[in-house]
Amino acid sequence: MNILRKLSSISSPGIIRNFSVSPVNSANYKCKLLVVGGGSGGCTIAAKFARKLKKDEVFVLEPSTEHYYQPLWTLVGAGVKTVADTRRQEASVLPSNAKWIKDRAVSIDPKKGVVHTKNGDEIQYEYVVIAVGLKNDYDKVPGLSQALTDENSGVSTIYAPEYCEKTWRDLQRFNGGNAIFTFPDTLIKCPGAPQKIAYLADSYFRMTGTRSKSKVIFNTCLPVIFGVKKYADSLLKVVERKQIDVNYKTVLLEVRPDKKEAVFVNKDDKSKHTTMGYDLLHVTPPMSTPEFLRTNKELADVCGYLDVDKYTLQHKKYPNVYGIGDCTNTPNSKTAAAIAKQCHVLELNLVNTMAEQAPSANYNGYGACPLLTEYGKCILAEFVYDGVPHETLPFDQSRESTIAYYMKKDLFPFMYWNMMLKGYYHGPEFIRKIINPFGN
Numbered sequence: 001m002n003i004l005r006k007l008s009s010i011s012s013p014g015i016i017r018n019f020s021v022s023p024v025n026s027a028n029y030k031c032k033l034l035v036v037g038g039g040s041g042g043c044t045i046a047a048k049f050a051r052k053l054k055k056d057e058v059f060v061l062e063p064s065t066e067h068y069y070q071p072l073w074t075l076v077g078a079g080v081k082t083v084a085d086t087r088r089q090e091a092s093v094l095p096s097n098a099k100w101i102k103d104r105a106v107s108i109d110p111k112k113g114v115v116h117t118k119n120g121d122e123i124q125y126e127y128v129v130i131a132v133g134l135k136n137d138y139d140k141v142p143g144l145s146q147a148l149t150d151e152n153s154g155v156s157t158i159y160a161p162e163y164c165e166k167t168w169r170d171l172q173r174f175n176g177g178n179a180i181f182t183f184p185d186t187l188i189k190c191p192g193a194p195q196k197i198a199y200l201a202d203s204y205f206r207m208t209g210t211r212s213k214s215k216v217i218f219n220t221c222l223p224v225i226f227g228v229k230k231y232a233d234s235l236l237k238v239v240e241r242k243q244i245d246v247n248y249k250t251v252l253l254e255v256r257p258d259k260k261e262a263v264f265v266n267k268d269d270k271s272k273h274t275t276m277g278y279d280l281l282h283v284t285p286p287m288s289t290p291e292f293l294r295t296n297k298e299l300a301d302v303c304g305y306l307d308v309d310k311y312t313l314q315h316k317k318y319p320n321v322y323g324i325g326d327c328t329n330t331p332n333s334k335t336a337a338a339i340a341k342q343c344h345v346l347e348l349n350l351v352n353t354m355a356e357q358a359p360s361a362n363y364n365g366y367g368a369c370p371l372l373t374e375y376g377k378c379i380l381a382e383f384v385y386d387g388v389p390h391e392t393l394p395f396d397q398s399r400e401s402t403i404a405y406y407m408k409k410d411l412f413p414f415m416y417w418n419m420m421l422k423g424y425y426h427g428p429e430f431i432r433k434i435i436n437p438f439g440n
């Protein structure tokens, strides 16, 4: 293994030292641009700069051999897609002109411009883009990990490839009783997904005849159903039509799989606990950024997110550091749709930085959330900073529509694999100017 690593190192122009005398035989690499994380944001940026820079001047540090299109996991949970539909080999989505280091960052020193990896390697960079996303913190909820790994517990989550098909199996096994859906007290990716799966479960229970003998409950830490009023108004009508019980400011504290009980706490009054029995429990787990970033006082804000300018995406302290996607502290909805818009801004600004000019492009906070309300129906929420709607289609998108459902199910995945990951999609602004020039 070490011999192979040395041999592959010798052919790389990025190497400054190959033969280490340290016991772990670590390598030292040097590159112009290091992209940490090869998910939605990382692949997209790597593709753009691999075209601009010379071969192997772009490095991607990514430990996984598989890449997932996560937005489809909601439809996996509802039985419309399989997890295999959402998966591709990482090697097939990374640009061939870039060098992939299949390893994980364990520390970063922005003063020296160095990243250390789990295998003991050191990567020196001139510029770095941090794109490490958010990870699920199952252990913050006692009993949750145990419940998720037990096939018969009735507990699942669409937020992980290993459990989203379990959600579908749980929906099929459900025979009435309490079906509880949760939303945690942390920043999460796609804040619409916890309620989308509740709506689809409700529809499925109606099709199979179990809805009349069940209660569907949505326990959310938020004080509202959705952060943008225009769409919240429509979603409240969906909730009413479906007779879903919504409990606001209600956070999952513990799962007791042996008793099939979930304990919740009131977000404002931590002394108020409620215990609910469940027959099906769908958990959206608490999330945080990876530890090497969260604990880095130079790069992260007090909450552990990469501290960037919300318009330029440049780090507030280190001009050669940029961030994209879920791991940054830009106050937008954490979605792949947001990354499509961010990647173009980041591209323009990083090119300026490389040319020793000030960044000039601004991210407007664009994000989109296709809120699935039924099999075949969707409210396509699109908005910018401060919850201002910013719609692409020439009709009121707060209405449930069939076209938005098929865009979510078929069009967006196609665009993701074939355009966005290759760095050719910058969000729908261009289309919007043509088909909805006067819309908001």
Ligand SMILES: Cc1cc2nc3c(=O)[nH]c(=O)nc-3n(C[C@H](O)[C@H](O)[C@H](O)COP(=O)(O)OP(=O)(O)OC[C@H]3O[C@@H](n4cnc5c(N)ncnc54)[C@H](O)[C@@H]3O)c2cc1C
Binding pocket: 036, 037, 038, 039, 040, 041, 042, 061, 062, 063, 064, 069, 070, 071, 072, 073, 074, 103, 104, 105, 106, 131, 132, 133, 134, 158, 159, 160, 189, 190, 193, 290, 292, 324, 325, 326, 327, 334, 335, 336, 337, 338, 339, 368, 369, 370
């Ligand atoms: C259930 C669900 C439904 C969703 N629905 C939608 C939707 O409808 N529309 C939409 O636009 N978005 C949706 N999203 C959100 C979207 O998938 C994410 O916002 C997007 O994938 C985030 O991209 P990212 O690059 O920031 O992070 P990711 O794509 O998660 O990539 C992060 C990468 O960093 C790597 N990494 C982690 N730690 C390290 C480390 N220490 N060193 C190196 N690499 C590391 C990881 O292996 C991973 O590959 C949904 C997500 C989920 C889970």
